[in-house]
Amino acid sequence: MIRPRLGLRTKLLLVALALLAIPWVGYRYVRAMDGFLRQGQEATLMGTARAVATVLDDRPRLMTPQVDLLGALREDRDLYAYPLHNPIQLDGYDEDWSEYLGRAITYGADHRLSGTAPAGPKGFSFRNLVGIRGNYLYALFLVKDPHIVYRAPDSLRLDQSDHLIIALQDPQGAFHRYLLTTRAPGWVNAYAVTDADPTGADAQPEVRIQGEWQEAPGGYTIELRMPLAMVGNKLAFAIADVDNPATRQVREVIGTAGTRRLADLGTVMTPSPRIQAILHGLGRANARLWVVNRQGRVMALTGSLRPPDDETLSTDTGGGPDLLSGLQQLIYSLILRQPSEDFDDTLAGASRLQGADVRAALAGRPAIRWRHTPDGRAAILSAAYPIHDGDAVAGAVVAEQTGNAILTVRNRAMESLFNLTLVVFVAATLALLAFASRLSTRIRRLRNETEQAIGSDGRVRSTAVSGRHARDEVGDLARGVGGMLQRLAEYTRYLEGMSGKLSHELRTPLVVVKSSLDNLEQTTLPEEASVYTTRARDGLQRLNAILTRLSEATRLEQALQQAERESFDLAALVSGCVAGYRDAYPGHPLEARLPAGAITITGAPDLIAQLLDKLVANAMDFSPAERPVLVSLESGSREVLLSVENEGPPLPEQMSGQLFESLVSVRGGGDGEPHLGLGLYIVRLIAQFHGGDVEAANRPKEDGVVLRVRLPMP
Amino acid sequence: MSRRIAIVEDEPSIRENYADVLRRQGYTVQGYAARPEALAAFRQRLPDLAILDIGLGGDPEGGFDLCRELRALSPTVPIIFLTARDHDLDVISGLRLGADDYLTKDISLPLLSARVAALFRRTEALGSTPTAEDLLNVGALRLDVQRLSVHWDERPVELTVTEFWIVHALARHPGHVRSRDQLMGDADTVVDSATITSHIKRIRRKLAAAGADPGCIETVYGMGYRWTATL
Numbered sequence: 001m002i003r004p005r006l007g008l009r010t011k012l013l014l015v016a017l018a019l020l021a022i023p024w025v026g027y028r029y030v031r032a033m034d035g036f037l038r039q040g041q042e043a044t045l046m047g048t049a050r051a052v053a054t055v056l057d058d059r060p061r062l063m064t065p066q067v068d069l070l071g072a073l074r075e076d077r078d079l080y081a082y083p084l085h086n087p088i089q090l091d092g093y094d095e096d097w098s099e100y101l102g103r104a105i106t107y108g109a110d111h112r113l114s115g116t117a118p119a120g121p122k123g124f125s126f127r128n129l130v131g132i133r134g135n136y137l138y139a140l141f142l143v144k145d146p147h148i149v150y151r152a153p154d155s156l157r158l159d160q161s162d163h164l165i166i167a168l169q170d171p172q173g174a175f176h177r178y179l180l181t182t183r184a185p186g187w188v189n190a191y192a193v194t195d196a197d198p199t200g201a202d203a204q205p206e207v208r209i210q211g212e213w214q215e216a217p218g219g220y221t222i223e224l225r226m227p228l229a230m231v232g233n234k235l236a237f238a239i240a241d242v243d244n245p246a247t248r249q250v251r252e253v254i255g256t257a258g259t260r261r262l263a264d265l266g267t268v269m270t271p272s273p274r275i276q277a278i279l280h281g282l283g284r285a286n287a288r289l290w291v292v293n294r295q296g297r298v299m300a301l302t303g304s305l306r307p308p309d310d311e312t313l314s315t316d317t318g319g320g321p322d323l324l325s326g327l328q329q330l331i332y333s334l335i336l337r338q339p340s341e342d343f344d345d346t347l348a349g350a351s352r353l354q355g356a357d358v359r360a361a362l363a364g365r366p367a368i369r370w371r372h373t374p375d376g377r378a379a380i381l382s383a384a385y386p387i388h389d390g391d392a393v394a395g396a397v398v399a400e401q402t403g404n405a406i407l408t409v410r411n412r413a414m415e416s417l418f419n420l421t422l423v424v425f426v427a428a429t430l431a432l433l434a435f436a437s438r439l440s441t442r443i444r445r446l447r448n449e450t451e452q453a454i455g456s457d458g459r460v461r462s463t464a465v466s467g468r469h470a471r472d473e474v475g476d477l478a479r480g481v482g483g484m485l486q487r488l489a490e491y492t493r494y495l496e497g498m499s500g501k502l503s504h505e506l507r508t509p510l511v512v513v514k515s516s517l518d519n520l521e522q523t524t525l526p527e528e529a530s531v532y533t534t535r536a537r538d539g540l541q542r543l544n545a546i547l548t549r550l551s552e553a554t555r556l557e558q559a560l561q562q563a564e565r566e567s568f569d570l571a572a573l574v575s576g577c578v579a580g581y582r583d584a585y586p587g588h589p590l591e592a593r594l595p596a597g598a599i600t601i602t603g604a605p606d607l608i609a610q611l612l613d614k615l616v617a618n619a620m621d622f623s624p625a626e627r628p629v630l631v632s633l634e635s636g637s638r639e640v641l642l643s644v645e646n647e648g649p650p651l652p653e654q655m656s657g658q659l660f661e662s663l664v665s666v667r668g669g670g671d672g673e674p675h676l677g678l679g680l681y682i683v684r685l686i687a688q689f690h691g692g693d694v695e696a697a698n699r700p701k702e703d704g705v706v707l708r709v710r711l712p713m714p
Numbered sequence: 715m716s717r718r719i720a721i722v723e724d725e726p727s728i729r730e731n732y733a734d735v736l737r738r739q740g741y742t743v744q745g746y747a748a749r750p751e752a753l754a755a756f757r758q759r760l761p762d763l764a765i766l767d768i769g770l771g772g773d774p775e776g777g778f779d780l781c782r783e784l785r786a787l788s789p790t791v792p793i794i795f796l797t798a799r800d801h802d803l804d805v806i807s808g809l810r811l812g813a814d815d816y817l818t819k820d821i822s823l824p825l826l827s828a829r830v831a832a833l834f835r836r837t838e839a840l841g842s843t844p845t846a847e848d849l850l851n852v853g854a855l856r857l858d859v860q861r862l863s864v865h866w867d868e869r870p871v872e873l874t875v876t877e878f879w880i881v882h883a884l885a886r887h888p889g890h891v892r893s894r895d896q897l898m899g900d901a902d903t904v905v906d907s908a909t910i911t912s913h914i915k916r917i918r919r920k921l922a923a924a925g926a927d928p929g930c931i932e933t934v935y936g937m938g939y940r941w942t943a944t945l
Contacts, residue, residue, distance in 0.1 A: 508819075514820075519734050559802070559912075
């Protein structure tokens with residue numbers, strides 16, 4: 001199984017992934033905070049609702065200024081006058097009403113008061129809206145009537161054309177009935193009619209009820225207004241349809257309620273100005289307060305769910321268009337739901353509240369409800385609290401607020417959490433990376449130094465390990481390695497010095513034997529004894545030679561310590577030595593390839609001569625008889641190459657690296673001369689003393705061996 | 715009255731072997747194993763010649779101390795270091811302390827006898843006038859074979875016996891190369907070539923101190939040394 005190599009840095013970076021728990025914990029925290037904030041908002045809102053409810057408690061006249069309904073509330077019969085925000089221009093068009101058009105109630109066949117319906121879908125129907133602005137009650141009628149019949153120009157009767165019937169109870173309780181028709185589209189006035197004069201022939205114009213009649217595709221539109229002072233609690237509208245201009249018979253009457261008698265009328269619900277005034281004082285920013293009566297009819301409304309315009313503007317500003325914050329915004333918009341003030345609040349103009357919270361409050365229980373706007377852009381919190389009238393519930397206060405404030409706070413917390421986490425994560429990662437790099441650098445350096453501390457020859461080059469002053473585990477390791485190298489160096493030195501010590505220790509008994517032999521030869525010995533003394537002396541000489549060679553390297557090392565460097569001509573030295581070797585080795589031809597000029601190097605000429613002695617002696621030993629040994633000297637720009645070649649057997653491959661070490665020899669032995677493998681070791685010592693190196697290699701054709709010494713030029 | 719030789723050597727076999735050889739030559743030999751007893755005996759009566767080992771029992775530098783003390787007792791008594799230690803530093807230290815010669819124990823006993831005899835001869839000759847056949851003049855160099863003394867321009871050069879014979883061998887045939895082996899034979903000593911090198915170095919230094927050009931002994935690499943005739 002191959003295990004991937006993981007560096008310290010990678011490992012520490014993996015460990016750093018544990019930091020990812022920070023954003024997770026932060027997220028959990030923000031979520032919990034979100035919950036707390038919601039609870040807080042709920043409690044606050046409920047407190048607001050309760051405070052308002054307490055103000056309205058036990059004020060029955062306030063809550064029930066209107067007719068007490070016997071039956072259940074019917075939205076079609078019991079009209080609701082919306083508080084109109086915009087001024088209404090009586091022009092016969094519905095543009096001014098656009099905000100409320102969705103709430104218009106359609107009256108059709110189900111609301112027929114008399115007459116018969118024609119077959120087919122193109123029936124007669126109308127839609128109605130009632131509103132209040134200022135001291136006026138406004139009404140809009142969008143009538144669908146394919147055949148508009150206007151009042152005949154010569155007719156006094158008001159009931160022989162398409163007309164509007166208005167029946168109401170005035171604040172004093174009197175019943176009034178008005179008809180409104182026209183001879184042509186345009187400005188219209190109502191006429192008061194009485195039971196005595198149902199046709200309106202003698203009717204007096206009621207100028208307070210005025211409006212505009214305009215034709216519209218598929219029918220006509222009536223837009224009118226009357227002073228609120230005229231209107232009590234009860235009101236009904238009806239529209240009579242005349243289709244045949246010839247007969248001018250009322251074919252069908254459709255109304256919001258019966259208009260004939262006071263008892264038949266429906267109610268009209270107008271927001272209570274007094275409650276409105278009370279609420280206005282209690283209103284809060286960004287909150288909406290409703291007061292509803294027992295039927296859920298809205299009696300008063302104040303405030304808006306949307307913040308004032310200037311506030312929304314201020315939240316949008318800030319944040320330059322630079323790339324980073326732009327990227328940030330993009331990420332946030334992907335992750336977080338942004339609070340939006342641009343939501344679709346269908347409830348804004350509602351005439352009646354029917355949510356579960358309102359029902360619960362009307363049943364006497366305070367309730368909280370979270371709901372989403374239909375477009376899902378905002379969450380709205382509503383708190384409903386009952387208004388008591390004695391033991392009975394007179395109505396309820398509903399306080400509403402969007403969750404946008406919490407969402408904003410949560411998003412800000414998320415953003416700052418995200419930013420903080422990013423900073424912490426990046427900082428911690430960088431710190432870990434730096435730490436790991438430093439650590440691995442130190443360890444790598446230690447490893448490199450450890451590897452290089454012991455050369456290919458197995459000698460300890462340096463026991464100095466950097467970083468051993470650090471007071472941590474790596475420092476301990478460095479000290480440990482340093483100590484180990486120190487001991488190894490001492491041991492190596494001991495081993496290297498052992499041959500010298502050994503020879504020194506052996507010398508004393510050798511002297512004993514030698515001096516004894518000398519003494520023995522001074523005495524008269526039997527003839528046969530001299531053979532043995534001669535043999536003893538032979539053995540002694542060989543032993544002596546061994547000891548001399550053994551201590552040679554040690555002595556050389558000592559000599560190297562004292563050697564004096566001087567500048568000398570290497571070429572002359574080599575040429576002189578070669579001349580000497582020709583005398584010394586008459587059995588071997590010696591070829592020399594030397595440069596013509598002088599090669600001046602700095603060093604100890606005696607030692608270089610000794611080096612050459614060893615190289616040549618070694619080459620002579622291996623060279624077959626009568627085969628030439630080649631000594632060559634080449635100078636490069638920076639170094640001199642001195643090589644000695646012989647045609648002896650090639651080197652065993654595994655030996656070439658160790659050849660220059662102490663006590664290593666490739667000789668088969670058996671020629672009587674002791675070989676300790678110190679000659680090339682001495683060569684190496686001298687070469688190293690001069691800052692050079694040595695190598696042994698087979699000649700390219702495997703027909704001999706070449707030993708090269710590289711010496712640097714000054 | 716035979717001459718008295720003191721041998722200070724901690725190894726009894728070696729001490730006795732040396733003593734036997736020298737006794738056979740007619741000397742009176744006194745052997746000591748340690749510094750204190752040797753010093754006590756020297757204070758009683760000075761020997762005519764002392765042969766000292768450097769390491770004496772547990773005292774690795776005992777021979778040097780003893781040499782210093784003996785030289786304090788007598789500035790003239792010949793002192794030979796005979797030791798297994800052949801380090802250059804030891805040789806230099808020994809000679810600086812006033813020893814007349816520094817021999818390694820490789821030396822054969824007959825050679826040792828010859829060296830002892832040479833030293834006695836030098837001591838004797840100090841009083842007498844040199845004869846012409848004992849003198850060798852090469853340029854500014856004058857060698858007195860009888861006294862084993864060397865002068866450069868009439869200035870004395872203090873050489874050990876070994877060094878004297880090396881200079882003698884070189885100066886007798888100016889311009890001729892003497893190999894290391896030949897020099898070892900001439901000096902009647904068994905030393906390896908590295909030792910010869912250090913001897914040559916010392917000789918050059920001493921001659922230079924007397925005013926000579928150290929190049930008077932020229933190294934012929936691969937062959938040996940020669941006395942430069944032109945100087």
